[in-house]
């Protein structure tokens with residue numbers, strides 16, 4: 367890119383966007399998913415890792431937010447290269463542990479380009495030839511929730527877009543207890559986006575029945591904030607966007623796609 371790198375974008379008191387490609391805010395490499403920094407005070411984690419071609423820049427963004435404090439874990443929503451390709455480099459640069467649900471954990475750990483869909487996507491020109499993620503140790507996500515300093519992240523297996531896809535929910539410890547449902551954020555990966563849109567790929571692990579069930583699962587969480595893997599975040603009344611997706615399902619239709 368030309369010109370100065372954009373600064374990280376603070377979205378909520380606890381969540382800052384530190385990586386984002388052309389389907390987002392253009393902070394880092396064009397092929398990057400959104401990469402979110404979740405700051406729990408005494409501990410911090412990343413949600414997703416981008417594709418790896420701008421891992422240095424993402425790490426610099428993390429350091430500019432945290433100073434001397436550390437990211438302990440990198441939580442992957444799924445194994446696709448735009449979300450997980452940077453896991454190995456970021457784990458090394460930040461000294462963090464990579465975590466994902468099975469079977470995404472095994473796919474990323476092995477650098478399995480067939481199972482992640484990278485080999486086909488690269489051949490199709492979606493990714494440049496130099497995008498070749500290295501294998502990296504990955505710990506499986508096994509609990510229902512994860513403590514991040516003062517915060518608790520809920521772990522929600524949500525297959526459909528990809529095998530081993532995971533959404534994460536965050537109850538904001540700073541929220542006013544009297545606030546009306548305004549306290550839960552959902553990191554939705556590639557399950558669902560603003561306006562209830564979805565991303566259905568022609569890959570072997572796409573499962574439309576599971577996608578519908580996963581959409582209903584996250585809609586039932588009634589999040590106020592939606593932090594998807596691409597595109598615009600929704601910072602209030604996000605549950606109305608998820609309801610739009612469920613209304614399509616109720617009519618026997620898939621919600622519209624993210625891309626035209």
Ligand SMILES: [Zn+2]
Pocket residue numbers: 444446527528556
């Ligand atoms: Zn994906």
